Amino acid sequence: MRSSTGLALGVALMLGGCDTLSNMNPFDKPEVYKPEVVADVPADRLYNEGLARMQNGDSEGATKKFGEIDKNAPFSPFAKKGLILSAYTNYQASKWDDAITASKRFIAQNPASPDAAYAQYLMAMSYYNQIPDATRDQERTEKAIAAFDELLQRYPKSEYVVDAKEKVLVARDQLAGKEMNVGRFYLEKRNYTGAVNRFRDVITKYQTTRHVEEALMRLTEAYMALGITNEAQTAAAVLGHNFPDSPWYKDAYVLLESGGLAPREDRGSYISRAFNGFSRVVTGIAGFGFR
Known part of the structure; x- marks a missing residue:
């Protein structure tokens, strides 16, 4: 059974409708909506116009x-x-996120295409071009490295391999720079344990970066402050062995000498183990202008 309220509403609507009809001129013809039909533009024409x-x-x-x-x-x-080409034009317009989206779609839909490597490269470069300075969050840096690494793994013979490897080195240098910034901050605040953790990450994860020499010296400094002299001596010794001409080694040597100590490597230390088989990689990395 319908409620009285519902009935009243129905009647009101009916009355309103009757009133409208009674006022209509019988010679007036109601307008009929005609949907506009837009002809599809052929795909080849759109493509050529885009080009x-x-x-x-x-x-x-x-x-x-x-x-x-x-x-x-x-x-x-x-x-x-x-x-x-949409991925490329978005990249050209610095619309990085749109370029990434288009690149991902292309790879998902055309994984075996000869252009898949190029799409992967565009995606990686779009992340790379968003790398911030070393004082800020490095999420985009990590995504750039992951995208370049995937390019190297999936398309090892592509023409983008050489550039991808160079970009990875620069991006890793940026991650190391972030760790160094935090480590220096802890060092200034006399949070020596926190500083050690950051500098340790640099020497174990980012040995090929330009920050590793300073990280070893800062480890010498932090361990001296903590009174852990054997690790301080090891850090200085490893620094001197691998980078004998480094100004950071001179600083570490002077610091140890001020405490009546000299560089001495403990082979059982994680610092020594981290540099087993280490070979210095000389690159033209300039980073992003931030120390």
């Missing part, structure tokens, strides 16, 4: 055209081409 805009430096316009291919003809051969 033309890309060549004219209109990355945003090109991206739009390539995106329309995916909407109008997702299964056409031009859709695959449009997707990889």
